[in-house]
Amino acid sequence: MDALDRLEKHWRWWLLLVWLLTCVLLIFNRWGQMRGFGLSDTDDNIRMMEVRALLNGQGWYDLRQYRLNPPYGANIHWSRIVDLPIAGIKLVLAPMVGGAAAERWAVAIAPLLPMGLAMAAIAVTVRRLIAPHAFGLGIALLLCGHSTRGMWSPLRIDHHGWQLAALAVAVMGLADPKRARGGIVLGLATAFSLAIGLEMLLYLGLLGAATGLIWIVDGGQARRLATYGLSLAGGCALGFLIFASDANREPLCDALTPVWLSVMVLAGALCVGLAMATPQRWPLRLGLAAAAAIVLGVFYALAWPHCLQRLEGVSPELAAMWLDNVREARPLYTHGWQVAISIVAMPVAGLFGYGLMIWRNRRDPAALVAWASVAAPALLAILLLLWQSRAGPAAQMLSVPGATALAWLIIPGLRSSKWMLVRVVGTVFAFLLVSGIIAQEATRFIPKPKSKVSAIANKANGSCPTLAALRPIAQQPRGYVLTFVDLGPRLITVTHHDAVAGPYHRNGADILDVMKSFRGTPDEAHRVIAKRGIDYVLICPGMAESTVYAAYAKNGFYMQLVRNKLPAWLTPVPLPKDSPYRMFRVIGEPVAKTVRP
Incomplete structure (x- = not known):
């Protein structure tokens, strides 16, 4: 048994080891910020206040933050899902190290949990789509995505890390060859993410549409579509019942409220209905899917017309004075070449990889649809960067399967060279190129505009x-x-x-x-x-x-x-x-x- 076979046999243990080593390195790197309780982001600080309020007796469904706008409080549109691991770690550690130290360790450890989940999901996805031995390369590329990795760094306790992990699990479900299981995983991951927030709605909707496309191409995929619909509808209903705050029981547009609950339940029911019908001919399946999409769109427009505008529902005055000036809500190209190149380098490599795999599998309908379905949200994420730079973490993570495929095709050719210099230097260079590290380092040589205001x-x-x-x-x-x-x-x-x-x-x-x-x-x-x-x-x-x-x-x-x-x-x-x-x-x-x- 050679080294690759041993790696494959014990890949779960190797995955666990890599995650633990990454956790240690990240904690070591952020030790100073941990000691200084350096919750640098506004959402991280409010998340900590939500956890404190919960542990101090504030109601499960009351997420108002009463230290803002007292005594009425600020309406926070989140759910308690992300509070639970932070609160649990603090409760476990407080008797041993004290309340203040327990909080520091809680905010350090909690973000590492979704990182482990995402690493596992990416590993399984690349094993299914590329090769069993490719999981290590996929994990390495995932950790090279600095925007993505930043969402799982210690002290980054906001909900984005969990939503990225749920998105990775959703992609894993779509790539699952077992149809019923894949549909269940995709539906539950979608429901879990939506119960946290709507930030990943477009990607998740596209993955749901891909499930429908897979069924159109192959009517034998009816079980995948049916289990997806059932788990989506049931998961969203359960998430709403358990986690929707008092404020989110109103028909608002920016969270899993009655608006999106009704849409997701209807979408799930339509998927089940399509799966039960499943005509033999694909044009009929296409027609039924198009009709179902129209029904869903008409229902949304007629039932919730106030949600046809931007989901935040802010006034033009507030948008002009505040929201339009938020840095992460601006297009990526407004942030300068250094930032733009460092974020898009790996997603661009991922698109090349996806395109190559789609071309190579053009005569295999099942593989072609699988690669196209995984590539679609990655392409969407890159396009969204032209609207808001906050799509950067999702763009990097979604590009990993494509970037892994590209590297997996390039590196064996280099390693088979008779020249040792080509084998070693070429392999390292290929990895650095596909991972975006070379592009990131190259930005150091781009003259940065000097701005006294920025400094x-x-x-x-x-x-x-x-x-x-x-x-x-x-x-x-x-x-x-x-x-x-x-x-x-x-x-x-x-x-x-x-x-x-x-x-x-x-x-x-x-x-x-x-x-x-x-x-x-x-x-x-x-x-x-x-x-x-x-x-x-x-x-x-x-x-x-x-x-x-x-x-x-x-x-x-x-x-x-x-x-x-x-x-x-x-x-x-x-x-x-x-x-x-x-x-x-x-x-x-x-x-x-x-x-x-």
Whole structure:
């Protein structure tokens, strides 16, 4: 038995070993951030607050965050699914290491769990589509996708890591040669992802359509279509019953609410009906599938016409003042060549791989449809990058089977060369090229445009959220703080203060109050402060959000604070000289006070 055969025989143990080693390396790499509880993303901080609220007795179906917009709270459109592993790890570790250390380990370990699930799913997919021995190459390429890997790094506790893992499992189900099992896996993975959020809806919908296409080509795939429909409908119904929050029981468009529950149940029922009918001739199957798609589309349009616009449901004013300025919501090409090349390098290699495999299997209908079905969401992800750069992690992950196939075809030819230099150097070069590492490194030689604003923003974005910077803020008497939208979640997570808003679209009035305050006149800001009973105003000059205020309102309230032009109703709060913050206490005439829990 040679080395490859031993690798194949014990591939599950090798997969487990690679996952464990990756976990150790990632934790070692993020050790400093772990010690500093460096939840750098707004969603990670709010996720931590949701877990704390749950463990402190807040209702299972009550996901309002009452430390934002007190006493009413902010409407958070998530579910409790992602809270569970974080809360479970904290509960297990707290008696042994204490509550604070347990939280640090919980936020470090929890993101590694979906990474392991995704690695397993990718390994199984490439084994099925390419070769049993290819799983190691697939895992290696997956870990080279820095955007994807970043979603599973320690402290990245938001829901995107779990959704990526569910998407990987969905692709694995589509590639399953066992029809009933493959349909069940795809349907349940889709339901699981939708119960967390709708971010992967387009990819999952395309995989569902691919299941229908497979049935059109081969009527013998009826069992796959039927089990997919049953598990999709049943999984979504169960997910809604167990995890839909009180707010998500309303017919809103941005989560698994009655809107998408009804759509998915109908879609599942139609799939079952098509599978039961299954005409012998493929044109009839095509006609029935087209009719089912029309029925589903008409139902959605007539039953939920308010969801025909963008699903966030934000007002044009909020979109213009806030959402359109969010960095990850902008097209990839607006982020500069360095970022664009580093993200798309492996997806482009993956497309070449998919195209090659489709061509090689053009005379094998089953293999052709299988490769085309897996390639379709990868192509969609690349196209979505032209709309929003947040598609980067999905684009890299979905490209892995195609990139693995490309490398799997290139490397054996290099390794069979009689020249050792070609075998060694050529193999390494091929892997680095397909993985995108060469392209990423090449971007270092592309001159970066020098921007004083960007340099200041990078420095502020790194220093303002730190525990050291926020410690003097936390030492002030508890109060209600008007601060940046992107700073609100971090402020409430590591201090006892409350904030007006976080970047969550259902709370448009709160976000607009912040935006209008900092971009408006001092009198406009004072009206918001008086209405809400604000105690403090807090700014961190130079943070990314502040550049919007500086650009659109050069004489607005924020810029006047930066220039030390204070209205009579504000007085500075003394902070250390090296503090990146400027804090002001509201004084003067009494303002309306809210009762905070």
